[in-house]
Amino acid sequence: MLELSYAFNLIIKSLESRMKEHGFSLDYPDEVRPPEVPLMQEGKSRYIIYRGQKGRVKIEYSEEKLALYLADADDESADSDMTRASLTLLELDTYDERDLRYIFDEFAETFENFFGVKKTQAGKLKLPTPVSKNAAKTGALSYDPLTLGNRFVGIYQEFKDDYRDNIEKYGEFLAEEFFIEYGNKAVLATIKGNDKIKIRKLFNLLNEIYEDGTNETQSLIAVTILGELYKEPELFERVRENMSDILAGTVEQVVKYLSSGKSKGARIRLKNPPAYRPPKKKKESSLMKMMGM
Structure with a gap:
């Protein structure tokens, strides 16, 4: 369980070096x-805001959600009308550090992408970008x-x-292999x-991912x-x-089928998914080679 002021204090500390590096400082009432947390209030929302030569950064908590708002130096909109760049759940009664x-991590990556200061270590894999909650919900x-x-x-940080x-x-991410080897055990243990x-x-x-997820x-x-x-x-x-009702209904059908005598093949495939096969490279046609393409 987290107190709101404590959660914001952790956020401030985690972003401190990054904000200083790029010239942003906290706005204090x-x-x-x-060292008090400069929480401001607007209606039911509580927020902090950074300002600098590059623009503004606002982090706002409202109704168990934490949002990141960004505006560049040319954006003259009011603080209340800044563009939301990221939205995530923050359930204070169940979340921890x-x-x-x-x-x-999510906010830092969004910040860096927005202000064009993304850095990667030489030789280190840059992980693919997940779909943001905002993109899915809209x-x-x-x-x-x-x-x-x-x-x-x-x-499950482990x-x-x-x-x-x-x-x-x-x-690329082979989800079936990851969950069969690691994730499913954690789910069952929970x-x-x-x-x-x-x-x-x-x-x-x-529930959230299922509701707004692809068929896969x-x-x-x-x-x-x-x-x-x-x-x-x-x-x-x-x-x-x-x-959720829709997830429960689907899982109930799956459980019934896998428990039946007709599902032996399906159970085997679940336990041993097909081996990974890298995509085949397209062969150049002789005509394309002749044309120098």
């Missing part, structure tokens, strides 16, 4: 001085398996290196542990991950109330 670290994009994996390791290794090994807060956090993620992502959640519940149907009943 007249009655507030460091590990969850905040994931949010820090319908601009749907959540893909990469985003599920990225958000999953935000909750698998972050395995997530990166998967991408480095194949040049369900069996019967910790209501941890279960709620897990299914908040799965929905299949990954309902079949590859939660389909494992067919082995212990009582676990499905235990967590059914945490699932």
